[in-house]
Amino acid sequence: MVPTSAAAPEPLKPDDLPLDGRQTLAWPMDPETKTVRNGSRLNKVLLLRLDPEGFDPETKERAAEGVVGYSAICPHTGCDVTNWHPDRRLLECPCHYSMYDPKEEAKVVSGPSPRRLPALPLKIDNGKLVVAKAFIGRPGFQQM
Amino acid sequence: MKRHRLHAMLAVSGLALAAFAATGSAQQPLPPLPKPDTPPPVAPILQNYKPVTADRLKQPEDSDWLMYRRTYDGWGYSPLSQITTENAAKLKPVWTLATGQIEGHQAPPIVNNGIMFVATPGNQLLAIDAKAGNLLWRFKRPIPEDMLLLHPTSRGVGLLGDKVYFAAADAVLVALDAKTGNEVWKTTVEDYNHGYYMSLAPLVADGKVIVGVSGGELGVRGFVAAFDAETGKPAWKTYTVPGPGEPGSETWPNGDQWKTGGGSVWITGNYDPDTKLAYWGTGNGGPWMGDQRPGDSLFTASTIAVDVNNGNIKGFFQYTPNESWDWDEVSPPILVDYQHNGKVIKGLVDVARNGYLWMLERSGDKINFVDGKPFVKQNVFTKLDPETGRPEIDPARKPATGKKADFCPSLWGGKDWPPVAYSPKSRLLYIPANENLCGTITGEPATYTPGQRYVGATSTLYIAPGADHIGELQAWNLDTGQKVWSHPFANSQLWGPMLATGGGVLFAGGTNDRFFRAFDASSGKTLWEFRTGSGVNGVPVSFQVDGKQYIAVQSGWGVDAARMQARLNLVRPWEYPDVPQGGSVWVFALD
Numbered sequence: 016m017v018p019t020s021a022a023a024p025e026p027l028k029p030d031d032l033p034l035d036g037r038q039t040l041a042w043p044m045d046p047e048t049k050t051v052r053n054g055s056r057l058n059k060v061l062l063l064r065l066d067p068e069g070f071d072p073e074t075k076e077r078a079a080e081g082v083v084g085y086s087a088i089c090p091h092t093g094c095d096v097t098n099w100h101p102d103r104r105l106l107e108c109p110c111h112y113s114m115y116d117p118k119e120e121a122k123v124v125s126g127p128s129p130r131r132l133p134a135l136p137l138k139i140d141n142g143k144l145v146v147a148k149a150f151i152g153r154p155g156f157q158q159m
Numbered sequence: 160m161k162r163h164r165l166h167a168m169l170a171v172s173g174l175a176l177a178a179f180a181a182t183g184s185a186q187q188p189l190p191p192l193p194k195p196d197t198p199p200p201v202a203p204i205l206q207n208y209k210p211v212t213a214d215r216l217k218q219p220e221d222s223d224w225l226m227y228r229r230t231y232d233g234w235g236y237s238p239l240s241q242i243t244t245e246n247a248a249k250l251k252p253v254w255t256l257a258t259g260q261i262e263g264h265q266a267p268p269i270v271n272n273g274i275m276f277v278a279t280p281g282n283q284l285l286a287i288d289a290k291a292g293n294l295l296w297r298f299k300r301p302i303p304e305d306m307l308l309l310h311p312t313s314r315g316v317g318l319l320g321d322k323v324y325f326a327a328a329d330a331v332l333v334a335l336d337a338k339t340g341n342e343v344w345k346t347t348v349e350d351y352n353h354g355y356y357m358s359l360a361p362l363v364a365d366g367k368v369i370v371g372v373s374g375g376e377l378g379v380r381g382f383v384a385a386f387d388a389e390t391g392k393p394a395w396k397t398y399t400v401p402g403p404g405e406p407g408s409e410t411w412p413n414g415d416q417w418k419t420g421g422g423s424v425w426i427t428g429n430y431d432p433d434t435k436l437a438y439w440g441t442g443n444g445g446p447w448m449g450d451q452r453p454g455d456s457l458f459t460a461s462t463i464a465v466d467v468n469n470g471n472i473k474g475f476f477q478y479t480p481n482e483s484w485d486w487d488e489v490s491p492p493i494l495v496d497y498q499h500n501g502k503v504i505k506g507l508v509d510v511a512r513n514g515y516l517w518m519l520e521r522s523g524d525k526i527n528f529v530d531g532k533p534f535v536k537q538n539v540f541t542k543l544d545p546e547t548g549r550p551e552i553d554p555a556r557k558p559a560t561g562k563k564a565d566f567c568p569s570l571w572g573g574k575d576w577p578p579v580a581y582s583p584k585s586r587l588l589y590i591p592a593n594e595n596l597c598g599t600i601t602g603e604p605a606t607y608t609p610g611q612r613y614v615g616a617t618s619t620l621y622i623a624p625g626a627d628h629i630g631e632l633q634a635w636n637l638d639t640g641q642k643v644w645s646h647p648f649a650n651s652q653l654w655g656p657m658l659a660t661g662g663g664v665l666f667a668g669g670t671n672d673r674f675f676r677a678f679d680a681s682s683g684k685t686l687w688e689f690r691t692g693s694g695v696n697g698v699p700v701s702f703q704v705d706g707k708q709y710i711a712v713q714s715g716w717g718v719d720a721a722r723m724q725a726r727l728n729l730v731r732p733w734e735y736p737d738v739p740q741g742g743s744v745w746v747f748a749l750d
Contacts (some may be wrong), residue, residue: 055305056305056611057305092307092308092309092311093305093306093307093308094307094309094612095611095612097612098617109612109614109617110309110376110612111309111718111721111722111725112722112725112726113725125725125728125729126725127717127721127722127725127740129261155304155305
């Protein structure tokens with residue numbers, strides 16, 4: 016995983032993410048070819064490092080050293096989920112204010128979103144954050 | 160041995176094929192394809208579809224509602240008068256129809272001689288027998304899966320001849336055959352990959368179909384564009400943000416900022432057929448913080464007068480120079496004459512998102528300032544220049560990059576997109592206002608990425624201390640400039656487009672309790688209310704078929720009404736009800 020903001024793609028380590036801080040937006044990068052998979056914005060992922068104490072069992076299993084990964088694309092109308100409420104540790108979409116709890120599979124806490132953010136199970140490989148399994152659920156949003 | 164195996168495999172394959180064929184033969188046979196050049200079947204009621212002429216658009220029959228606000232002046236007034244203050248309490252539903260869509264159903268049911276056209280979210284258009292409720296045809300255009308559509312809604316269609324014009328969300332203008340719903344032509348207005356989308360009802364004037372684009376939060380350069388109504392051929396395109404050397408470009412002194420300067424056009428312009436000028440409201444600048452784009456940022460947060468012959472901007476009035484509060488001038492002014500200081504003014508009246516009621520004059524090509532006053536709590540403007548109307552701004556109330564400012568009204572303004580109505584009988588202007596809402600905005604740097612959010616701000620909403628209501632339906636006398644009555648809603652915001660009628664009855668929904676209501680236009684008293692399945696965000700209309708008056712509206716909560724509700728529930732948790740989504744068309748009448 017490499018940050019979307021980086022000029023040169025450097026794989027992220029858990030310590031690169033602020034503990035209990037705002038989410039980092041990232042692209043997946045092929046570890047062999049170093050290809051950054053940013054051809055579709057639906058590949059965009061958000062990463063958060065949290066105290067795993069409050070995680071539900073599913074989230075605990077998918078997290079790596081407290082880092083959880085979710086699709087960054089709001090399933091409502093497709094905005095990047097960029098807002099962060101540090102007091103309650105909730106994610107918020109800036110467009111229509113859907114809120115998600117990253118400690119509980121990014122379930123919808125409030126707002127118009129029809130479903131939770133798809134989770135991306137992570138693991139640590141050589142100290143780097145790596146995708147462990149495919150997205151749980153389909154990234155993207157429903158255009159009726 | 161090998162050969163034997165191969166045979167066995169073939170045998171198995173053969174079995175598989177046989178099984179497939181057997182399943183195939185059990186399927187329901189399909190009807191034959193229609194022969195080429197065979198006209199599609201037309202519902203009997205559509206066989207005598209009454210063409211819409213330029214004259215009918217200028218002077219519609221009382222029974223019809225042919226455009227967004229029924230008449231070019233934007234009044235939202237039907238002269239029909241069978242439903243009165245005496246009998247409105249007896250209104251009953253006649254029919255209802257599920258649209259199959261969620262999100263904000265904002266479009267008026269457009270009615271031509273008993274045929275109703277309803278645009279819904281999801282790029283859908285329904286043609287309905289307005290009296291009986293039969294669905295005659297349905298048009299649906301897929302919305303691209305990768306499209307960022309911030310306002311999933313449509314505000315209706317335009318009509319001319321036997322065509323129906325639909326501004327599809329993915330910035331494509333489509334002309335349909337009113338009798339069949341088949342596409343006659345379509346033309347791409349702009350590239351949705353660059354943040355452009357459309358949500359308005361097209362304006363049909365002077366043989367052209369005229370649309371504007373949304374996308375001010377996505378780094379667009381707003382524009383109004385006209386197309387030949389018959390062929391779809393582009394006629395002209397006028398940007399709301401001028402390029403270098405064009406009038407107003409001096410208000411964009413910083414490099415290429417005009418290229419992503421915002422100025423969305425959310426709502427159908429109103430039109431003066433005598434001068435051929437169409438008046439459009441323009442959205443705020445992009446990014447939101449004015450300190451990032453020094454200058455007045457013309458023609459954002461303005462009304463522009465556009466000559467429909469050639470698209471030239473002949474006049475303008477800017478409500479909020481260097482706008483930084485998300486106060487799009489989302490709706491256009493209505494065209495109405497009023498008295499001011501003993502003189503009759505050929506007027507434009509705008510109920511602005513910045514919380515001011517603006518009395519303007521349309522004088523030849525120019526738009527002159529006459530008067531302006533707040534209609535809700537407004538603490539940003541310290542005064543207006545008496546000659547030009549330019550506001551003086553309290554710098555403490557203006558957000559900027561790295562600076563938080565606290566201000567009223569909130570970013571949704573004193574009135575957002577829901578249109579006002581004006582009755583020539585009562586000579587009152589009816590405003591769906593939101594009072595007592597304030598907020599903060601904190602500016603932050605914004606980076607432009609094509610098609611992505613380009614705002615640079617975070618915001619909060621709060622309710623003013625001591626407030627006893629939010630939603631407030633107001634009536635203003637334009638000749639005296641005074642508020643005559645107001646109807647507060649204690650527990651709801653008001654996102655209800657207004658309908659005024661000749662029977663002295665007003666209609667509006669817009670509250671979070673899912674009611675659609677009738678009010679006495681002279682007092683604001685509730686005469687009748689009916690609870691629909693969802694919140695009523697739609698523009699209500701009135702029409703007549705076979706001598707009987709009907710009221711029609713769409714129910715379907717969503718977009719900004721729902722977004723404000725989400726914020727209110729953070730301010731006062733559990734005090735605001737969950738409003739289910741799901742659209743339907745409703746038609747009401749007396750027995």
